[in-house]
Amino acid sequence: MTPPTPPPTSPAGGARAVAPESARWRRVGLVLAGPALLLLAFGVGNRWLALVACLLLAALGLAALTAPSVSGLVVVVRRPARAAVGDVVEHVVVVHNGGTRTSPALVLHLADNPFSPGHFGVPAVAPGEAVELRIRRTAVVRGAADGVDVVLEWADALGLVVQRRQSLAPAPVHVHPAPGAVPALPVPGPRAGAEDLAGVRPFRRGDSPAAVHWRASARRGGGPTGPALVVVERETPPVGIRVVALPEPAEVTAAEFEAVLQQATALLLADLSAGRRSGLLDADGTVHEGLRVLDALAVAQPAPRRLEAAQAAAGRDGEVVVAGAHGWRTR
Template identity: 50%
Template sequence: MSTPSPAPGAPAPGGPAAVALTGVEAGRALRWRAVLGSSSGPVLLLLSFGVGNRWLGLLAALVLAATAVAVCTLPRVASLAVSVRVPARTRAGEHVEHVVDVVNHGSRPCPPTVVHLAGDGFADVHATLPAVPAGQAVRLVLPRRALRRCVSTGPLVRVEGADALGLLTTHRAALVPALVHVHPAPAAAPALPPPPVAGTDDVAGVRPWRRGDRLSAVHWRASARRGGAGQPGGGLVVVEREAEPAGPLVLVLGAGAGADPGADPQADPEAWEQLLAAAATLVLREGAAGRRVGVLADDPLREGAGAARVVEGAAALDALAAAGDPRPLGQRAAVARRLAGRGGRVLVGTPPSAWREAP
């Protein structure tokens, strides 16, 4: 993996707060060679006093000096604080730049270390962190690939370092908040049922009959007054009604009505992910065409069976990113019909990628 070039500087004003590397994981580790070397120093020193060999005493002094150098040059990673900035939204499969700012709050410079980012729905990455002077910051830009649809709360940042001689190692880690909604990757546009015939009961007027008009729309009494088709101004006329105002298209996702309540919701996760990807495609396609489209999502401010709301645009894609296991539809289609209002259309999607018009 290529290591991005660091850019020194302080974190941007108004950015996320830096998190100290003290909470999740901390410790020091001794390498076996270092253990043998450091323990052999006192042994050689005692042995040199016993046998009166100056060379053994000199060797013991060198071993003890190497141990002291290792302890003194061990990076003080506990004095580092890390913040991560990412875009608020992305799609599964895309690469996202994670801007990592590392601040040294200690009184001594921190030598070069290694930074690991993992555990948040993105690909694990590691990079070399250059020396961080005391009281200053270093910035790394790490591209990471979104592996799956999710709501990522932030990576586990782990910093590892070793002393100048490579005898001792130390590490610290912390969960750094960096909220990202990873939307489903768009898929092929699903086949939808034909929309219902729109129209209201309000009569706008009458017009001459045209090929393709339904017989039920013919105004027989007005047609009889106009006379036959061969007479001037004669012929059939049809009733034209006021166009119904276009409402939003509301998508309701869940388990089918015939699903076994005791079935494992994880039985076919791939079919559920395909349905979410199809819903994301509908949101993007209809939105690009200038039509309103939303997703029925839980309302966090309300409780009960009807605690739902319709979210549109980017918020609809966020709801798809946060979707959990498929739940039984229950009364959710009826709630969506009520929220869609007059002229709205409700489509119910169930795995595997089946769409139907809500009654």
């Protein structure tokens, strides 16, 4: 989901309002309606129609004189950089008036794809002042956005002309899938030539009798203080990175792919919580680790797997896990 090109921004990092073409054409239409109606009244000689045209022109003139200004308004949005689908996320919206006139009371609309839309009232803001709103919005779909589409809507004193201005307030966010069930992974078999024995050492107080190597102890014989027992020391097997590769387009439907993403999110979060290195292979062959896997999951799409890149990242001590809608497998 690619956000629209951002409008000119203020030095403070907020976005200034930019009037859409539709609002400009509506105002032009209302301005032309009065003179057109007046000419029609003179053409047909209808005094009542002329009176209506004059009243419309007077109302438009009054609306123009009392038209509030929002040119100095700057909207800044702050929110967490990451969220999961279904999370209710607080958005802090600051509306600052950098102009010289008090802004009118208006309606603020927030709309961007990852979150549910919202509509909120903003009171009048004096010059140099700011209003802060704390708004809770639900993350409804996974994806990424560079900012929030902010629409300001207000009217003149008579309510004759409603104006709308749209802006993009920078607030980058990644919404990753909600964690599902951790997938069942096949247990890897022993590696060829693998040996977990590091050697033997003398028995120490606190060692378990099960660790005693009796054959080696018998060969050493005894001493003045008793038998020279030795225990087996085992190497800690090396644990490398676990790389998750997602399904290819021909292997899953759209719904199955989203279910696989939920499983992958649960697995990667469990590894992260347990302190195990894990990563996600993206369509470009890049393996993302740590919290960056959540950002990659937010924008993941089915693509051909680059298993050579995954195997290179996993190395000799790691493993590559291929995700699937009907089961996961290791390579």
